[in-house]
Structures are given as structure tokens and as C-alpha cells.
Amino acid sequence: MAEAHAESVGCFQHVRTQVYLMGFIFFGIPGAFNSIIGLPIDLPDNTLSLGFGLLYFVFSAGSLVAPALCNKYGPRTMMCLGGIVYVLFSLSLMLGGPLKLVPAPLVTVFAALVGAGAAVLWAGNGQMLLSYPTDYLTASYISTFWVIFNLGAVIGGLQAFLTNINSSSSEESKGASAATFLVYVVMGLVGTAMVFLLQPLESVIREDGTRCQAPRPSSAGQEIRGMFKMMCFGPVLALLPLFLYSNWFYSYQLGVFSKGVFKPAAAGLANAFYWGAQMIGAKNLGCLLDAKSLSVGRRAYLSVLGSAVLIGVSWLWGGLATVSYGLADDDAKTYEYNDAGAIQAFALMFVWGYCDALVQTWCYWVMKQLFTSSEDFARIAGIFKFAQSFGSAASFLIDYAHPTVMVQLWINIVLFVLSLPGAFYLCWHVSKVQANGPVNNVQKMLD
DSSP: OOBOOGGGOOGGGBHHHHHHHHHHHHIIIIIHHHHHHTSOOSSOHHHHHHHHHHHHHHHHHHHHHHHHHHHHHOHHHHHHHHHHHHHHHHHHHHHHTTSOOSOHHHHHHHHHHHHHHHHHHHHHHHHHHTTSOOTTOHHHHHHHHHHHHHHHHHHHHHHHHHHHGGGTTOTTOOSOOHHHHHHHHHHHHHHHHHGGGSOOGGGOBOTTSBBOOOOOOOOHHHHHHHHHHHHTSHHHHHHHHHHHHHHHTHIIIIIIIHHHHBOHHHHHHHHHHHHHHHHHHHHHHHHHHTOTTSOHHHHHHHHHHHHHHHHHHHHHHHHHHHHHTTTTSTTOOOBOTTOGGGHHHHHHHHHHHHHHHHHHHHHHHHHHHHOOSHHHHHHHHHHHHHHHHHHHHHHHHHHHTOOOHHHHHHHHHHHHHHHHHHHHHHHHHHHHHHHHSOTHHHHHTTO
16 A cells, blocks of 8 residues: 655645545535524425425435445545535525525425435545544544534524524514525535545545555446445444434434424524534544554443443433423423523433434444445445435434324334344444454455
């Protein structure tokens, strides 16, 4: 593998610069988008539930095709196209929501199109981000990316709070203002433009002086066979329930709970708490997962066990809060940001956000333990997003069917419990791989 002397490495070629850039790209595109999900928007009730459901179904299907597109056309090209679609969706929310210049069904169409953009955006991200680290830096890079990425949702939530604070007292205010969505459009444009600052993988120099490897050219048939082999690989199959759970809860936490408890300005502030907690959770877990004093297996077991306990407690609290706020009632009260009744909900949103980061960071870390090539990083990222987005699609479409709040809560709890056996199996698997030889042995099983 080619090496480069430290003194010859330019600023933009250095791997840490690329990790920071990747973070800020996602800060402006999906990071900002994430803070939209929990916002009250002046559109018919089912417009966004249907739109987000379709978005995640398209995202799910597209994630199986996106790795091949990234391997053929390059991750940077596909990420740029993905960013443009996010910008168009934010623009449609502004025009269809507060300004009423386009019909609501058009917003649903643009929401669905975000699924295609998200598929290529995240496949490109997985291919590049998982190619960057050396040993004992995987979780550090992932958590650094996750912190900057979620800062976009924090800023998005805070700007939504500030741009709607004067409308909080107005009874006519049904959703976020036009200024809120204009800021989202600008954030998306800046993030998309920053994709051009990313360097090709073969130009990026790691901490140890080695170069990242560009994906090898392959035919459509080879890509299909590669995806099929990976989908049938035992450890990947074991991860699917966790992948499915890892985005399912957004519909409940950001849709049912946040929208049911908070008014527009308070919802923006709650989003800032939710995504800000993810920044802390990602870094906390990253320190454990990169601990050189612990074996890979011990790190895996400790992280899963600790995360499982905390997530279980958060759902117990969530059930109690759901009852105490009367969310199962049609006339449940919504709160302003300065109401005493909102304090518990803000705290719960913070804990839920922290727990989300534990799941996401661990999934990326364990994927890095399983594979070594940039081609396979794109494939496993595609499978991850396929399962995630399928879960999100199902959860948003269930919400569209208007089941009871308690039914939706119990679905999340059951899925969480079902994800645990596969996670513990992966702990055993990575322990065995490290004991028997290098991680490359796993790759040989797919060749």
C-alpha cells in the first residue's frame, strides 16, 4: 500500500480534514433535515406522514442500488446529486406550507424523492468514512463525524425556535414560519457545495501515512453478486433487526411524542436537545470503542450491554411520560418552551437522542470490524440504510394509519428487544475473528 511522508501531506489530503468536511457536509444536508421531522408544519395532517413513509420506502429500495452507483460514478458525484434533492424538499416545504404557493401533494412528491437522494448520499458517506480510519481510530472518526453532523440538527432546531418564538402566542400560528424553511434551504445549498472540497479516496492520507483505496471498477453483475453475498453473510443477517430498529423510533419520538407535546418554538428547542444529546453520546461511546486497553470483544460486549440498559430505561420513562402527558387523548395539551410542564419532555428528548447516538455509532463501528475494502464499505452502508429506511417507512406509514399511541409505543419496545440477540451475536463474532486472525479473514469469506 502506498505511503506518504507527513510533511508532504496537504491540508485537504489529510484524513482528519476529510472527516471534518464530511461532517459539515452532513451538517447542512441530512443534519438540518433531521430537525424538520419534529416540526409542526402548516400542511394537511397526512401530507408528511405519507411523504416520509414514501421517502423511506424509496430510500430502502435505493440503498440496494446506491452502492453500485457509488462504485461506478464515485461517491462524491452521487453525494452532490443527493444534496440537491434535499434542498428541493426544503424549498417545497416553504412554498407549500407557510406560503401556500404550491399544492400539498407536491410536497409529498418531493418528500418521496428525498429517498433517492438519501440513498446515494449515505452510500457515498459510508464508502468514504469507513475507508478513512486505521485501527483504534474507527470510533473516533465516526463519533467526530456524528458530532458535527448532529450539530446541523441542533442549529436547525435552534433556528426553528428563534424564527418561531414571536408566533408562539398567536392562536393563528399552525406551523413553522417561511423564514425557518429559508434557513434550511441555505444550509442545504452550502452543504452540497462543500462536497466539491472532498478529495478522491486515493488522494487521502491516513494517520499512519498510507493512502485510502479507491473502489475497484466492477460490472453490474459483479455488484449484484457482491450485494447478494453480503446479504447472505451470517453476521450481516444477525445485524438486520438492529438496523431495522435504529431508525424506527423516529416516527414515535419526533412525530408522535414531540408533535403531541410541544408547540412550534418548543418543538425547535426540543430538537436541539435531541440532536445535541447525540453529539455527547457519540463521543462517549467512541472513547470506549477505541480503548486500546480492552480487546475488541470486550469493547463490543461492554458497549452493547451498557447501551441496552440505558435504552431500556429510556423506553420505560417514555411509556410513563406518554401516559402522564395524555397523548392517547385527542385533546392532549401542548406546551410552550417556558411552561413548567415541558421540562420532563425536554429531558426525555435529551435521553432519547443520547440513546440514538449509541445505536448509530455502534453499528458503524461493528461494520468496520467486518469489512476492509471500500467497495464493501459502500455495500454494507447500503444494506444498513436499506434496513433503517425500511423500518422508518413502515413506522411512518403505520402513523399514517392512525393506530393508538400505545400501540406505536409497544411496537418500538418489541423491536428493541428483538434486536438484542443479533447484537450480542456480533459481539461473540468479532471476538472470535480477532482471536483467530486479522479482520481480513472475514473478507475472504465473501470472495
